[in-house]
Amino acid sequence: xxxxxxxxxxxxxxxxxxxxxxxxxxxxxxxxxxxxxxxxxxxxxxxxxxxxxxxxxxxxxxxxxxxxxxxxxxxxxxxxxxxxxxxxxxxxxxxxxxxxxxxxxxxxxxxxxxxxxxxxxxxxxxxxxxxxxxxxxxxxxxxxxxxxxxxxxxxxxxxxxxxxxxxxxxxxxxxxxxxxxxxxxxxxxxxxxxxxxxxxxxxxxxxxxxxxxxxxxxxxxxxx
Amino acid sequence: xxxxxxxxxxxxxxxxxxxxxxxxxxxxxxxxxxxxxxxxxxxxxxxxxxxxxxxxxxxxxxxxxxxxxxxxxxxxxxxxxxxxxxxxxxxxxxxxxxxxxxxxxxxxxxxxxxxxxxxxxxxxxxxxxxxxxxxxxxxxxxxxxxxxxxxxxxxxxxxxxxxxxxxxxxxxxxxxxxxxxxxxxxxxxxxxxxxxxxxxxxxxxxxxxxxxxxxxxxxxxxxx
Amino acid sequence: xxxxxxxxxxxxxxxxxxxxxxxxxxxxxxxxxxxxxxxxxxxxxxxxxxxxxxxxxxxxxxxxxxxxxxxxxxxxxxxxxxxxxxxxxxxxxxxxxxxxxxxxxxxxxxxxxxxxxxxxxxxxxxxxxxxxxxxxxxxxxxxxxxxxxxxxxxxxxxxxxxxxxxxxxxxxxxxxxxxxxxxxxxxxxxxxxxxxxxxxxxxxxxxxxxxxxxxxxxxxxxxx
Amino acid sequence: xxxxxxxxxxxxxxxxxxxxxxxxxxxxxxxxxxxxxxxxxxxxxxxxxxxxxxxxxxxxxxxxxxxxxxxxxxxxxxxxxxxxxxxxxxxxxxxxxxxxxxxxxxxxxxxxxxxxxxxxxxxxxxxxxxxxxxxxxxxxxxxxxxxxxxxxxxxxxxxxxxxxxxxxxxxxxxxxxxxxxxxxxxxxxxxxxxxxxxxxxxxxxxxxxxxxxxxxxxxxxxxx
DNA sequence: CATGAATGAGGGTTCATTCAT
DNA sequence: GATGAATGAACCCTCATTCAT
Numbered sequence: 032x033x034x035x036x037x038x039x040x041x042x043x044x045x046x047x048x049x050x051x052x053x054x055x056x057x058x059x060x061x062x063x064x065x066x067x068x069x070x071x072x073x074x075x076x077x078x079x080x081x082x083x084x085x086x087x088x089x090x091x092x093x094x095x096x097x098x099x100x101x102x103x104x105x106x107x108x109x110x111x112x113x114x115x116x117x118x119x120x121x122x123x124x125x126x127x128x129x130x131x132x133x134x135x136x137x138x139x140x141x142x143x144x145x146x147x148x149x150x151x152x153x154x155x156x157x158x159x160x161x162x163x164x165x166x167x168x169x170x171x172x173x174x175x176x177x178x179x180x181x182x183x184x185x186x187x188x189x190x191x192x193x194x195x196x197x198x199x200x201x202x203x204x205x206x207x208x209x210x211x212x213x214x215x216x217x218x219x220x221x222x223x224x225x226x227x228x229x230x231x232x233x234x235x236x237x238x239x240x241x242x243x244x245x246x247x248x249x250x251x252x253x254x255x
Numbered sequence: 256x257x258x259x260x261x262x263x264x265x266x267x268x269x270x271x272x273x274x275x276x277x278x279x280x281x282x283x284x285x286x287x288x289x290x291x292x293x294x295x296x297x298x299x300x301x302x303x304x305x306x307x308x309x310x311x312x313x314x315x316x317x318x319x320x321x322x323x324x325x326x327x328x329x330x331x332x333x334x335x336x337x338x339x340x341x342x343x344x345x346x347x348x349x350x351x352x353x354x355x356x357x358x359x360x361x362x363x364x365x366x367x368x369x370x371x372x373x374x375x376x377x378x379x380x381x382x383x384x385x386x387x388x389x390x391x392x393x394x395x396x397x398x399x400x401x402x403x404x405x406x407x408x409x410x411x412x413x414x415x416x417x418x419x420x421x422x423x424x425x426x427x428x429x430x431x432x433x434x435x436x437x438x439x440x441x442x443x444x445x446x447x448x449x450x451x452x453x454x455x456x457x458x459x460x461x462x463x464x465x466x467x468x469x470x471x472x473x474x475x476x477x478x479x
Numbered sequence: 480x481x482x483x484x485x486x487x488x489x490x491x492x493x494x495x496x497x498x499x500x501x502x503x504x505x506x507x508x509x510x511x512x513x514x515x516x517x518x519x520x521x522x523x524x525x526x527x528x529x530x531x532x533x534x535x536x537x538x539x540x541x542x543x544x545x546x547x548x549x550x551x552x553x554x555x556x557x558x559x560x561x562x563x564x565x566x567x568x569x570x571x572x573x574x575x576x577x578x579x580x581x582x583x584x585x586x587x588x589x590x591x592x593x594x595x596x597x598x599x600x601x602x603x604x605x606x607x608x609x610x611x612x613x614x615x616x617x618x619x620x621x622x623x624x625x626x627x628x629x630x631x632x633x634x635x636x637x638x639x640x641x642x643x644x645x646x647x648x649x650x651x652x653x654x655x656x657x658x659x660x661x662x663x664x665x666x667x668x669x670x671x672x673x674x675x676x677x678x679x680x681x682x683x684x685x686x687x688x689x690x691x692x693x694x695x696x697x698x699x700x701x702x703x
Numbered sequence: 704x705x706x707x708x709x710x711x712x713x714x715x716x717x718x719x720x721x722x723x724x725x726x727x728x729x730x731x732x733x734x735x736x737x738x739x740x741x742x743x744x745x746x747x748x749x750x751x752x753x754x755x756x757x758x759x760x761x762x763x764x765x766x767x768x769x770x771x772x773x774x775x776x777x778x779x780x781x782x783x784x785x786x787x788x789x790x791x792x793x794x795x796x797x798x799x800x801x802x803x804x805x806x807x808x809x810x811x812x813x814x815x816x817x818x819x820x821x822x823x824x825x826x827x828x829x830x831x832x833x834x835x836x837x838x839x840x841x842x843x844x845x846x847x848x849x850x851x852x853x854x855x856x857x858x859x860x861x862x863x864x865x866x867x868x869x870x871x872x873x874x875x876x877x878x879x880x881x882x883x884x885x886x887x888x889x890x891x892x893x894x895x896x897x898x899x900x901x902x903x904x905x906x907x908x909x910x911x912x913x914x915x916x917x918x919x920x921x922x923x924x925x926x927x
Numbered sequence: 928c929a930t931g932a933a934t935g936a937g938g939g940t941t942c943a944t945t946c947a948t
Numbered sequence: 949g950a951t952g953a954a955t956g957a958a959c960c961c962t963c964a965t966t967c968a969t
Contacts, residue, residue: 067377070293073939085955094939148439149373153291156438169443196444204432208424212431214380215372219393220420236421240468247467297964307930318964496932515825518741521960533934536961596887597821601739604886617891644892648880655884656876662828663820667841668868688916695915745943755951766943
């Protein structure tokens with residue numbers, strides 16, 4: 032199952048098979064994201080596809096197998112974005128801001144990814160844990176951050192008691208929240224966090240926060 | 256439906272009826288939080304209760320009615336926490352840190368609440384929107400924040416381009432993420448964000464961040 | 480599951496429930512006997528019942544559960560027959576003949592039982608082994624035989640190198656075969672072993688065989 | 704369909720085609736014997752074969768066609784055994800014992816044959832009846848028995864009210880039972896009828912029985 | 928208030944079989 | 949001859965919900 036997506040580029044499959052699978056995956060991604068794992072209907076997915084329900088089982092074995100493939104697909108996508116970021120010639124704080132904004136941009140434009148992550152968490156990540164591919168490839172997400180922070184600390188402009196994983200968490204939390212909690216937030220406060228009018232300032236805010244925090248004199252070191 | 260909980264304190268119900276309802280709600284909260292709306296089973300809830308499935312329908316009308324009552328219950332709980340916070344004699348930055356930590360404390364100790372919020376978002380808050388009680392009472396959550404920020408801005412120590420809702424969002428995002436994305440984060444990075452060993456530093460970090468951001472000279476207004 | 484049938488006489492069930500279950504069991508017995516475990520259709524069983532398919536799952540949990548209940552039912556029936564046999568005042572050979580004929584009579588008039596046993600054997604008795612009730616109660620089937628044979632050996636009229644289980648096997652084999660292999664035998668040799676015209680002589684033959692064998696001078700002990 | 708196997712020896716087929724068919728038949732025999740007709744899976748058979756599912760349909764037309772071919776194969780095998788028995792110079796009782804033991808030997812060493820016969824009986828021999836080959840060739844199974852019994856009766860040492868088909872039935876019943884009911888018998892009485900330690904005495908027992916019965920003075924003729 | 932019995936609609940899954948290449 | 953892709957019918961099972969007592 033974990034290998035399916037990579038096989039797509041192999042020649043073990045016909046053009047048509049690739050298209051069919053891709054078609055199913057696209058529809059399934061939307062359905063699972065919109066209704067949760069239990070709420071999604073295999074029948075409904077099949078109905079929105081060029082093919083039949085039977086093909087879903089032919090290619091993915093089960094509802095869970097399909098869900099897993101969907102998960103791998105969206106995680107593969109975010110990896111591609113991460114690989115496209117280049118921060119070699121920036122100052123540490125510039126780099127930090129760039130990384131923060133890249134995450135913000137990805138998450139706010141990939142609602143389905145965030146929804147699937149939420150769903151996965153409701154299920155205690157039990158499906159995610161089955162995918163060695165995802166686990167293996169996605170740890171590297173913080174490699175860039177580690178390098179930047181190390182440089183900032185070495186140059187004496189970053190506090191040294193906040194590690195890369197903490198920073199990643201803060202950035203992810205901020206970006207995720209925009210999408211994941213969009214609806215309850217809007218219902219209660221009547222503000223759509225993804226309103227284009229807010230985008231620029233929100234995009235800047237996460238950069239501000241992370242840079243202000245890492246370069247803050249009072250917080251860093253001292254009495255702690 | 257939305258009025259049911261308030262009836263509890265009325266005298267239209269026997270002691271026993273109140274206990275039965277409370278019992279059902281407690282079990283239902285756990286079940287919905289653990290499995291999502293579609294994933295939760297009415298049978299399972301009934302089985303874990305002292306009463307029978309028939310009682311669930313007697314008191315709550317339907318699965319959706321029960322879910323709504325559960326939502327109202329957990330939202331009522333967070334309101335009680337908010338009402339208990341007193342920041343009148345603190346400096347704006349102290350107050351900000353206090354509010355941030357209170358949110359952090361609540362969310363990290365009420366996993367079920369966060370899970371239910373996640374679930375509600377997957378369903379585009381369509382249930383939440385049905386409860387006037389929740390909507391009416393929970394907007395007030397930012398009243399305190401508004402006062403603090405206004406004071407800080409007036410005193411010239413806070414930037415003025417970040418409003419109370421933004422600050423609330425940032426704090427909520429941080430606190431939510433710890434619980435909501437706990438499992439995927441742990442699966443990929445092998446770090447449990449709720450690990451007691453991390454609690455102190457994580458608790459401080461959100462205060463640091465919000466204070467550093469609001470008091471940062473470079474970020475506020477000016478050149479941008 | 481194993482306790483179901485005995486519960487029937489308890490008061491934990493309404494009259495109606497007992498009837499419903501009995502109805503289902505009767506139809507299911509016929510269906511499984513006629514089509515095998517895999518070949519039987521739950522839909523078909525439900526259709527031939529006063530109730531619906533849902534009730535089958537309500538009472539028996541699964542196709543397998545139903546099959547198991549069917550198995551217990553037919554095995555309970557044969558136990559009742561066995562308990563009704565009285566041979567206390569017969570001579571050993573008379574008793575032997577009586578027991579043989581009782582088995583012959585039961586098997587040839589309970590086609591479904593034999594078919595279910597055949598089916599069970601195709602599945603390596605994996606269901607039977609799950610029923611402690613059947614296993615526990617049906618070993619006693621040879622108690623009578625043991626007593627009779629012991630008496631015959633003691634009186635010196637039976638050979639002593641054939642034990643009760645062997646005799647049981649011989650009798651069962653003969654009686655089973657009439658029903659279990661009825662169709663292939665008829666197809667090839669054009670003789671219906673259950674033809675009423677043959678019944679008398681076939682009934683006597685198994686008695687003849689078992690008595691002749693046990694009392695045969697040449698076979699017993701001696702030169703072997 | 705019924706003619707397929709005979710084609711094998713014709714030259715209308717390549718070496719390879721013959722091997723492929725044999726391969727399929729062997730696997731199919733095991734699958735049908737182990738799971739029954741409905742329980743056997745064409746996919747599974749194909750998977751255990753060197754060839755693909757398509758080939759099964761190419762050679763055998765359908766699941767039923769394959770099953771029929773399997774049936775013909777195992778019945779052809781037992782015919783070969785029968786043809787190998789020579790009893791011309793034996794006394795009637797010796798010959799009888801020899802035939803009984805031959806059947807016992809064949810059945811206890813051809814579990815799949817017995818299982819397939821059981822399965823066929825569950826389906827009321829409806830497949831068997833389609834194969835003229837099997838029906839035509841297997842009636843001859845009792846020719847030898849007929850001759851022996853006739854001789855015994857003529858010589859006055861055999862009773863004359865038990866015909867060859869009855870004897871065949873008794874012998875078959877005994878031998879079949881060892882294999883066909885092996886599992887339920889073992890489950891209930893904890894004795895494996897095919898235990899090598901029992902083989903010798905069980906092998907002798909059927910001979911004893913049939914000879915004792917046919918030569919028994921009391922049973923034959925007389926008062927009946 | 929409370930309980931076991933009952934239900935209809937639909938959900939996931941599987942099977943034998945066929946098509947296109 | 950051989951292969952992967954595709955299919956429709958049906959199969960087992962489950963769920964929220966209601967009824968009778």
